[in-house]
Amino acid sequence: PGAILFDLANGGDKTWGEFPPYWDLGRQAVAAAAKEFALGNAGAGLGATAGHLKGGLGSASVVTADGLQVGAxxxxxxxxxxxxxxxxxxxxALYEQNGEMxxxxxxLPDGDIALDGLIKGFPGGNTTIGVIATNATLDGAQARRVAIxxxxxxxxxxxxxHTPFDGDTIFCLATGTDGDAVNPEGLGAIGTLAADCMTRAVGRAMVEAxxxxxxxxxxxxxAR
Structure with a gap:
């Protein structure tokens, strides 16, 4: 499976014929994989937007006392x-850890939060794409639950x-290096940490952009 930030309607030269540049870009991304990597305007975050602001690429992770690792x-x-x-x-901001944002x-706002004028999108214009990675041992159904x-x-x-104009997608990867199969209670804990990391990763994307x-x-x- 795969997902992209759709950019075929954003102008620019698209006359590449039978060999789009995305194949080579994908290979370059795999070759550049490392523990340390750029955030903000890097990679898929370059052309991203979020509401009226510049969007970007963000990441966050947690390691529990018993060695469980979850990252977003x-x-x-x-x-x-x-x-x-x-x-x-x-x-x-409420989920920030160690000043990462x-x-x-x-x-908080002085009055009620406005409920109108929030959605100004167009089909195919936006999507937030993410991945959760953990060292837990998960089967396919459990990985799906963590992604949910x-x-x-x-x-x-x-x-x-999750608006009609968004194609929001999250994948889940599990290396299985952290011991035995996970029971329902443990799965719930992993999913909770995954959600927290995803919230933090969005915040980091915004401050790094x-x-x-x-x-x-x-x-x-x-700063204005």
Whole structure:
């Protein structure tokens, strides 16, 4: 399976004939895989947008005391906004760990949150794509459950999410290097951590992104 941020309708030269450049780009991405990698405008985050702001690539992870590892990687390209209406607060700020988001403001709106004027998208224009990776031993059904739970992480970080204009997709990978099969209780714990990491990854994508052309990044917008 695979997923992309659709960019065939964004202008530019598409006269590549039978050999689109994406094959080579995919191979280059695999060859460049490493434990340390760039966020923000890197990779799939380059042309991403999130509401009225520049989107980007974000990542977050957690390691429990007993050695369980859960990580999230996400390309934030959503119709919805990562910012609480009427404030400069990221929805994901509450989940920040160790200043990973630059300690953004955590203010609440004075009144009710507006419910109108939130969706201004078009078909094929947006999607947020992510992956959860863990060292737990999961079968296919369990990995699917973790991916489902991880979508809650998107819902905590972006509003609205899963709109008719979004193609939001999360995959789950499990290496199986952390021991025996997981029981339902353990699976729920992994899914919870996955959702938390996904929320944090969205926040990191926003603070790591840089302004590009007429797209203003969160940090520059916050400084105004």
């Amino acid at each position: 990687l996400v390309a934030v390209n959503a119709v919805g906004s990562p910012v609480v209406p009427g404030t400069r607060t990221l929805w994901s 630059g300690s953004p403001p955590r203010t 739970m991880a979508h809650d992480g998107l819902a905590r970080a972006i509003r609205p999410i 840089e302004s590009l052309d007429d797209l203003v990044c969160y940090r520059d917008w916050l």
